[in-house]
Amino acid sequence: MKKHLIAITLIVLLIIAGAIFYFARGDTAKLAAGADTGREPVFTSPRSEIFPTINVAKAVRWQANEKPVPAKGLTVARFAEGLAHPRSMLALPNGDILVAETNSPPRPAEGIVDRIMTYxxxxxxxxxxxxxxxxxxxxxxxxxxxxxxxxxxxxxxxxYGMALVGDTLYVANTDALLAFPYKAGETRITAKGRKILNLPAQAPNQHWTKSLAAGPSGLLYVGVGSNSNIAENGMDKEANRAAVLEVNPKTGDYRIFASGLRNPVGLAFEPNSGALWGVVNERDMLGSDLVPDYLTRIEFGGFYGWPWNYWGGYEDRRVQPQRPEVREYTKRPDYALGNHVAPLGLTFAAKVKLGAPFQNGAFVGLHGSWNRKPAAGYKVVFVPFASNGEASRAKPVDVLTGFLDADGNARGRPVDVTADAKGALLVTDDVGGIVWRVASAR
Incomplete structure (x- = not known):
C-alpha cells in the first residue's frame, strides 16, 4: 500500500512538473517578420496565456567602444553618458536639451503578478x-x-512629460502636473513648482509615466496609462486612466480628450495637419502574435477600445462583463508598430535633418518586449507619412538597431526621440544611461 501511494505521488508530481514546464515555456510567434506592422497588420486568433510568456532581454550594457547600428547613410555617437535611467527629453529653443532621469516610484510586491513584474x-x-x-x-x-x-x-x-509654453516649464510627475518659471539660458530652477492638478497615481500605479505635449492653443495634453492589463481590478480603479487629458494650465480645469488608450506614452503634434498623434502600448497575454502596439492620430472624443476591444473591433473575451455596444464606436488605429514592441518615444521629422528617406514621417523609439518570443522592438524606427499628414502604407524603416547582442542580451533600450539644434536625432537609452546622437553621414 505504501509503495502504491509513493507511485501515485510521483505520478502526480510528474504531471504538475509537466504542466509547469508546458505553461512556463511560453508562446512563440508564428507570423512572418513584419506582418504585424503597417496600416493593415495580420491578425491571428488569440492564444490566451494562463502563465505569461516571459522573455526579457538581460541588461548587460554597452562597453566603452560599443554603440548601436545606424541605418545606411547615418552615423551614431554618444551625446551624453553616465546618466541615471534617462527617459523623456525636451529640446529647448536655445538648443539645450532637458532629460528626465527617472523611474517608477517604489511599489510593494504583494502578489504573484507584482513579484513577476519586479523580477x-x-x-x-x-x-x-x-x-x-x-x-x-x-x-x-x-x-x-x-x-x-x-x-x-x-x-x-x-x-516624465515636459513642455515649455512661453516662460513656463510644465512637468508631469507621476502624481501631479506642475508649473515652473523658466528663463532662457538658465542652468537650474530653484523655484518651487506650482501644482496645476493631481494626476492618477493610485496603487499599484502600474503605468506610472505621464506624458505631456503642448497644443497650439496653449492647452496641455497628458497621456495617462491604465492601472492594469485589461481592467482586471475593476473599472473603478481606472478613473481618468487609459486616456489623454486636455488641461487648461491657467485654471487647472481638464476633460478627457480621448479614451480607450491602454498606455499612450509618446505624444506629439503632426506639423502638416496640426493633429495630435500618440504611440500606444497595447495589452499582454494574448500570445506573441497579439496585440500590435500602434501609432495613431488621437481625436477629440475618440474611443480606441481598451479594455473591451482592440484594433477597431476585435473583442477581448477575457474582459468581463463584455460591452458589445461600444464596439461600433471603437476607432481603428492608424498604424501598427508590431506586437509587444513597447513604443515610448515619438517625434516628427520637421526638425530632424537626416535626409532621404527620413524627410516626412515619425520617428518612434521601441523600448522592447517582455511578453513575446522572439523578442521584438529594441530599436528606433521611422514611419513614412504622406503629404496629407497621414501615415503611408509603407512598412517602418529601421533607423537605429543593434541594442540586442548576438546572445539576446540588451546593451541598451531606446526610449525617447527628439531633434537637436542641428537637426540630428537624439535617442535616450535608459539601460545604457546614454543619449545617442544620430546624424547624416553626408
Missing part, C-alpha cells in the same frame, strides 16, 4: 531607484557632444 524590471535593468531629477545638457561648442551637464530640477516624483 522582469530587475532583469531588464529597470529595477533602479528613480533619480527624480531633470538634467540639462548643453552642447555649447556645437561638436555634437554635451560638454555641460547640470541638475536643472530636483526633488521631483518620477517625472
Amino acid at each position: 522582469l524590471m530587475d532583469k531588464a535593468g529597470a529595477g533602479v531607484p528613480s533619480a527624480n531629477r531633470i538634467t540639462l545638457l548643453r552642447d555649447a561648442d556645437g561638436d555634437g557632444r554635451a560638454e555641460m551637464r547640470t541638475a536643472f530640477l530636483t526633488g521631483l516624483n518620477s517625472p
Whole structure:
C-alpha cells in the first residue's frame, strides 16, 4: 500500500512538473517578420496565456567602444553618458536639451503578478531607484557632444512629460502636473513648482509615466496609462486612466480628450495637419502574435477600445462583463508598430535633418518586449507619412538597431526621440544611461 501511494505521488508530481514546464515555456510567434506592422497588420486568433510568456532581454550594457547600428547613410555617437535611467527629453529653443532621469516610484510586491513584474524590471535593468531629477545638457561648442551637464530640477516624483509654453516649464510627475518659471539660458530652477492638478497615481500605479505635449492653443495634453492589463481590478480603479487629458494650465480645469488608450506614452503634434498623434502600448497575454502596439492620430472624443476591444473591433473575451455596444464606436488605429514592441518615444521629422528617406514621417523609439518570443522592438524606427499628414502604407524603416547582442542580451533600450539644434536625432537609452546622437553621414 505504501509503495502504491509513493507511485501515485510521483505520478502526480510528474504531471504538475509537466504542466509547469508546458505553461512556463511560453508562446512563440508564428507570423512572418513584419506582418504585424503597417496600416493593415495580420491578425491571428488569440492564444490566451494562463502563465505569461516571459522573455526579457538581460541588461548587460554597452562597453566603452560599443554603440548601436545606424541605418545606411547615418552615423551614431554618444551625446551624453553616465546618466541615471534617462527617459523623456525636451529640446529647448536655445538648443539645450532637458532629460528626465527617472523611474517608477517604489511599489510593494504583494502578489504573484507584482513579484513577476519586479523580477522582469530587475532583469531588464529597470529595477533602479528613480533619480527624480531633470538634467540639462548643453552642447555649447556645437561638436555634437554635451560638454555641460547640470541638475536643472530636483526633488521631483518620477517625472516624465515636459513642455515649455512661453516662460513656463510644465512637468508631469507621476502624481501631479506642475508649473515652473523658466528663463532662457538658465542652468537650474530653484523655484518651487506650482501644482496645476493631481494626476492618477493610485496603487499599484502600474503605468506610472505621464506624458505631456503642448497644443497650439496653449492647452496641455497628458497621456495617462491604465492601472492594469485589461481592467482586471475593476473599472473603478481606472478613473481618468487609459486616456489623454486636455488641461487648461491657467485654471487647472481638464476633460478627457480621448479614451480607450491602454498606455499612450509618446505624444506629439503632426506639423502638416496640426493633429495630435500618440504611440500606444497595447495589452499582454494574448500570445506573441497579439496585440500590435500602434501609432495613431488621437481625436477629440475618440474611443480606441481598451479594455473591451482592440484594433477597431476585435473583442477581448477575457474582459468581463463584455460591452458589445461600444464596439461600433471603437476607432481603428492608424498604424501598427508590431506586437509587444513597447513604443515610448515619438517625434516628427520637421526638425530632424537626416535626409532621404527620413524627410516626412515619425520617428518612434521601441523600448522592447517582455511578453513575446522572439523578442521584438529594441530599436528606433521611422514611419513614412504622406503629404496629407497621414501615415503611408509603407512598412517602418529601421533607423537605429543593434541594442540586442548576438546572445539576446540588451546593451541598451531606446526610449525617447527628439531633434537637436542641428537637426540630428537624439535617442535616450535608459539601460545604457546614454543619449545617442544620430546624424547624416553626408
